[in-house]
Amino acid sequence: MRSLILATLIAASPSAAWANHCATRPNLEALVAPWNKADKIFLDGRTDITYYFEMKPRSYQVVYGDYTGKITSLSPVEEIRSDPFYPDERKLGIELIKATDRLIALDFHEVNRPKDADLVIIGYCNKNDHKEGAITQNKDGTQYFMILNGCGAIATGAMSPIWLFTHEFGHALGLEHPFDGADGDCLFDDRPRSAEAAHAGQTVMAYKPSPGGPPHFFTEYDIWVLRKIWGSE
């Protein structure tokens, strides 16, 4: 009985307690994702990372791991039919990956087959999807599938392609949402769109648009955290 009550208390506490315990200044913990630990163990010091842009219609079975990145038999699975990227979209993505490559110790290489890639970048079109994109995995957890919805907020102009790409790429590189307190830390506020919440001008991992217009790249704060995680180039 005692443990049951304790479990209930712990489960009930985060939203009530953490709101007042978010960091008031940008710090490392607030942006480092809990799944980054598993990624580092998987890479085991490897710094060469391969990626692939899906330029053909193809179906992928994508798996959603838990917030530590773990996949179990209960993990949600989705069938994604790719909506091939336009050459210009791929070009923009490669520019953003190269600009990131120049700042951190990871080195990114494009490959010609999805099966050779650590990170497969897949566009899809779903107007009714509640999300703009996600970092998902293959069923073995040996590849990341970065899925980007071309028919959501990007299509209406509510979100910019650069913001969406850097946000999801940021997740792949071990960044979490600043408002996410599931791992015991958050920045400013755990409500994504409150007046106090971080905006995209402070970190592209925010949900709230920047008052200064959409981001052109990772912010200084993002880059500082990415360099802390992976080391400088």
Ligand SMILES: [Zn+2]
């Ligand atoms: Zn996100």
